[in-house]
Amino acid sequence: MRDHQTASELATATPQAGPRVPVAGMVGAGQLARMTCQAAVGLGIGFRVLAGAAGESAAQVCAGTQIGDYRSLDDLLAFGGGCDVVTFDHEHVPGAHLAALERAGMRVRPGAGALRYAQDKAAMRERLAELGISCPRCAPVASLGDVLAFAAGSGWPVVLKTVTGGYDGRGVWVCATPDEAAAVLAHGLDLLAEEHVAFDRELAVLVARSPSGQAAVYPVVQTVQRDGICREVLAPAPGLGEARAVAAQELGLAIAASTGVTGMLAVEMFETPAGLLVNELAMRPHNSGHWTIEGARTSQFEQHLRAVLDLPLGSPVMAAPQAVMVNVLGGDDPGLHARLVHVMAADPGIKVHLYGKEVRPGRKVGHVTAVGEGLAGLRDRARRAASYLRHGTEDEQPEG
Amino acid sequence: MRDHQTASELATATPQAGPRVPVAGMVGAGQLARMTCQAAVGLGIGFRVLAGAAGESAAQVCAGTQIGDYRSLDDLLAFGGGCDVVTFDHEHVPGAHLAALERAGMRVRPGAGALRYAQDKAAMRERLAELGISCPRCAPVASLGDVLAFAAGSGWPVVLKTVTGGYDGRGVWVCATPDEAAAVLAHGLDLLAEEHVAFDRELAVLVARSPSGQAAVYPVVQTVQRDGICREVLAPAPGLGEARAVAAQELGLAIAASTGVTGMLAVEMFETPAGLLVNELAMRPHNSGHWTIEGARTSQFEQHLRAVLDLPLGSPVMAAPQAVMVNVLGGDDPGLHARLVHVMAADPGIKVHLYGKEVRPGRKVGHVTAVGEGLAGLRDRARRAASYLRHGTEDEQPEG
Numbered sequence: 001m002r003d004h005q006t007a008s009e010l011a012t013a014t015p016q017a018g019p020r021v022p023v024a025g026m027v028g029a030g031q032l033a034r035m036t037c038q039a040a041v042g043l044g045i046g047f048r049v050l051a052g053a054a055g056e057s058a059a060q061v062c063a064g065t066q067i068g069d070y071r072s073l074d075d076l077l078a079f080g081g082g083c084d085v086v087t088f089d090h091e092h093v094p095g096a097h098l099a100a101l102e103r104a105g106m107r108v109r110p111g112a113g114a115l116r117y118a119q120d121k122a123a124m125r126e127r128l129a130e131l132g133i134s135c136p137r138c139a140p141v142a143s144l145g146d147v148l149a150f151a152a153g154s155g156w157p158v159v160l161k162t163v164t165g166g167y168d169g170r171g172v173w174v175c176a177t178p179d180e181a182a183a184v185l186a187h188g189l190d191l192l193a194e195e196h197v198a199f200d201r202e203l204a205v206l207v208a209r210s211p212s213g214q215a216a217v218y219p220v221v222q223t224v225q226r227d228g229i230c231r232e233v234l235a236p237a238p239g240l241g242e243a244r245a246v247a248a249q250e251l252g253l254a255i256a257a258s259t260g261v262t263g264m265l266a267v268e269m270f271e272t273p274a275g276l277l278v279n280e281l282a283m284r285p286h287n288s289g290h291w292t293i294e295g296a297r298t299s300q301f302e303q304h305l306r307a308v309l310d311l312p313l314g315s316p317v318m319a320a321p322q323a324v325m326v327n328v329l330g331g332d333d334p335g336l337h338a339r340l341v342h343v344m345a346a347d348p349g350i351k352v353h354l355y356g357k358e359v360r361p362g363r364k365v366g367h368v369t370a371v372g373e374g375l376a377g378l379r380d381r382a383r384r385a386a387s388y389l390r391h392g393t394e395d396e397q398p399e400g
Numbered sequence: 401m402r403d404h405q406t407a408s409e410l411a412t413a414t415p416q417a418g419p420r421v422p423v424a425g426m427v428g429a430g431q432l433a434r435m436t437c438q439a440a441v442g443l444g445i446g447f448r449v450l451a452g453a454a455g456e457s458a459a460q461v462c463a464g465t466q467i468g469d470y471r472s473l474d475d476l477l478a479f480g481g482g483c484d485v486v487t488f489d490h491e492h493v494p495g496a497h498l499a500a501l502e503r504a505g506m507r508v509r510p511g512a513g514a515l516r517y518a519q520d521k522a523a524m525r526e527r528l529a530e531l532g533i534s535c536p537r538c539a540p541v542a543s544l545g546d547v548l549a550f551a552a553g554s555g556w557p558v559v560l561k562t563v564t565g566g567y568d569g570r571g572v573w574v575c576a577t578p579d580e581a582a583a584v585l586a587h588g589l590d591l592l593a594e595e596h597v598a599f600d601r602e603l604a605v606l607v608a609r610s611p612s613g614q615a616a617v618y619p620v621v622q623t624v625q626r627d628g629i630c631r632e633v634l635a636p637a638p639g640l641g642e643a644r645a646v647a648a649q650e651l652g653l654a655i656a657a658s659t660g661v662t663g664m665l666a667v668e669m670f671e672t673p674a675g676l677l678v679n680e681l682a683m684r685p686h687n688s689g690h691w692t693i694e695g696a697r698t699s700q701f702e703q704h705l706r707a708v709l710d711l712p713l714g715s716p717v718m719a720a721p722q723a724v725m726v727n728v729l730g731g732d733d734p735g736l737h738a739r740l741v742h743v744m745a746a747d748p749g750i751k752v753h754l755y756g757k758e759v760r761p762g763r764k765v766g767h768v769t770a771v772g773e774g775l776a777g778l779r780d781r782a783r784r785a786a787s788y789l790r791h792g793t794e795d796e797q798p799e800g
Contacts (some may be wrong), residue, residue: 001421015492019736020736020737021756022737034441035441037441038438038441038442039462040461041435041437041438041461042751042752042753042754043740043752043754044736044737044740044753044754044755044756044766045737047461048489059463061437061440061441061447061463062463063459063460063462063463063465066464082644088508172749176732216748237699242676294719297746297748297749297751298749306744311740311744312741312745312748312780313744313748314744314748315748316751317749319694319719319720319771321720335420336421336444337420337421337445338443340443340444340711341711341712344706344711344713344714345712346710348697348698348713348714348715349697349698349714351442351697352442352443352444353442353444354442354443354444355444356421356444361790366444371719376772388443395647
């Protein structure tokens with residue numbers, strides 16, 4: 001027996017279901033790529049990831065892993081050359097590289113023109129303003145004077161955000177005073193100042209859109225964040241009126257169409273007494289859609305693949321009356337698997353997803369989903385499971 | 401960029417979720433291993449398959465593929481040495497090799513003692529008779545005289561089955577005349593003669609059992625076979641009375657406990673006017689359980705892994721009122737993926753699973769599942785999708 005497949009064997013290890021099977025390549029090998037890899041298996045397509053290292057979350061499970069640097073155009077070109085379509089599990093590939101891939105004739109989905117709005121918050125806000133879509137008030141700031149001028153209109157605290165970069169809360173600072181704003185400015189980043197919105201809650205809507213223009217929108221969900229990190233997602237958003245739900249879905253569809261996104265689009269919103277304000281866009285499968293694996297007829301990961309391959313989209317309807325997803329954050333003790341046994345024994349119906357990532361305090365290392373009927377009960381079960389996986393205790397109750 | 405991970409990188413590409421993550425190894429790389437691989441991703445465990453070649457169904461998608469021969473004890477020992485538990489996607493590993501792996505201290509699940517009953521039909525029937533479980537009448541036959549003597553009691557047709565080997569109907573011959581029986585005997589196989597049961601329908605029950613003795617039983621399903629190949633599975637079996645359903649589940653649990661199986665056990669049964677007759681056993685995930693991926697809270701593939709790893713079992717309850725699975729058989733045109741587009745467009749709620757196998761007429765190359773409420777509608781949808789994937793037409797109606 002040989003230990004591993006050779007490179008030439010791997011090259012032939014593509015599906016044999018027909019004369020022509022499409023190959024999708026995903027740049028990045030985090031948990032989003034890992035779960036997309038899982039979805040690719042059922043579709044019978046070829047699937048590859050471009051990983052920075054073999055230990056990354058998706059690289060552990062993907063037979064089509066290639067090692068390379070998403071910041072290197074050479075690596076991207078070599079990776080994309082073997083794929084029918086190139087897509088992404090993060091938004092960090094430089095825009096110039098995306099454009100170069102497109103010039104080289106590759107199908108980049110979402111394309112550089114769309115991804116710009118997920119990479120550059122100033123461009124995104126400008127585009128949404130053109131579309132007449134309400135967002136929190138914001139302005140680019142380069143100095144403390146700019147921030148003070150902005151705060152004169154919007155008051156304190158002021159939210160400072162990096163224009164580019166930033167992932168899941170990192171790159172966002174809520175500044176209560178000019179001193180705090182000055183400390184952020186000292187980093188020398190391109191920043192946007194934004195009003196601190198007194199929202200009632202946060203909502204998100206997920207839309208899939210294909211190159212031929214077909215779109216599918218999932219039920220609107222409520223997201224619960226703490227310390228800038230998504231902690232819980234409730235699907236559908238409890239107590240959301242029909243009119244507002246439809247308005248949120250229409251917002252999502254309008255943004256998808258007008259940005260020309262292909263694949264999944266996540267639109268994060270604030271629900272305020274005055275209506276919905278769009279906060280962030282992501283153009284990829286998104287944490288607010290992990291519940292779809294068990295909770296919807298088509299998971300966001302399968303849907304993303306269908307969309308970028310221009311296959312007809314799957315049904316986004318719920319597979320159960322309600323679903324609650326709670327993220328598992330790393331705790332002090334890395335022994336996640338020892339605690340998994342307890343969680344499985346305590347709740348045979350809970351669905352655990354572990355990402356194979358090294359446990360570090362506060363890092364997303366997995367999620368759990370409870371589906372069925374009765375929000376309070378589902379939420380309690382999902383919280384208990386996630387808390388136990390993190391701490392070995394069940395007493396943590398995320399806010400919300 | 402390098403094309404592929406090196407062997408040493410693959411060796412380090414194991415999950416990092418904690419100090420100790422279990423590694424499950426599956427011997428065989430067909431569609432059962434492929435779907436088990438998919439389930440392993442969420443559990444965050446290590447997963448390896450022993451494949452005969454890199455193009456095999458599971459080898460295409462499993463990052464932990466090793467190439468070797470399941471008939472070689474050296475290959476099995478080398479494979480098992482890297483795994484915490486060794487399990488199987490088929491029953492063809494020689495019993496002596498299984499025993500040797502156990503003697504070498506490996507956790508073989510199911511173990512050699514249990515697998516014997518899935519490998520040797522004579523031993524299985526003998527064991528079930530000891531347990532007082534009803535089976536079709538049968539007897540070992542070595543000559544036409546033996547067959548004629550058996551037929552004198554049971555009448556014609558006579559079913560001849562190979563004692564060992566045989567997979568999904570191959571290895572079974574329904575002989576209408578002594579001449580047909582003589583033709584089968586001419587192959588020189590070890591054979592069992594069995595009465596041809598005039599059953600009302602075929603049922604199957606799936607049980608998971610773990611080394612610590614925990615068991616979970618799925619709802620009883622109806623299976624529809626044609627030409628010895630499973631075509632459809634209806635979950636739960638329509639119109640099955642509560643008492644008979646419980647009796648079937650109790651049969652499954654009793655057989656699981658008394659054979660000492662670990663992992664999934666599938667018990668195939670005939671429903672007759674006189675009651676249930678046990679026909680076949682399989683000790684692995686089984687075609688009659690593919691519906692569980694979408695239709696049950698815990699899929700049989702995740703359940704198999706939980707069982708062989710001695711993790712607490714997941715809930716086997718249905719995730720929808722009903723589920724219908726129809727196998728996709730190969731047709732004359734290998735262009736499965738071109739037809740997939742039509743199926744997805746025609747029915748956004750149908751779930752397609754393709755196995756990446758080369759299309760050959762009659763070969764199982766995938767399956768489709770429809771879940772929801774209303775058996776007739778679900779069955780119609782699943783049949784249409786499977787038929788279109790096979791032939792490019794929707795007019796085929798499997799019997800049943």
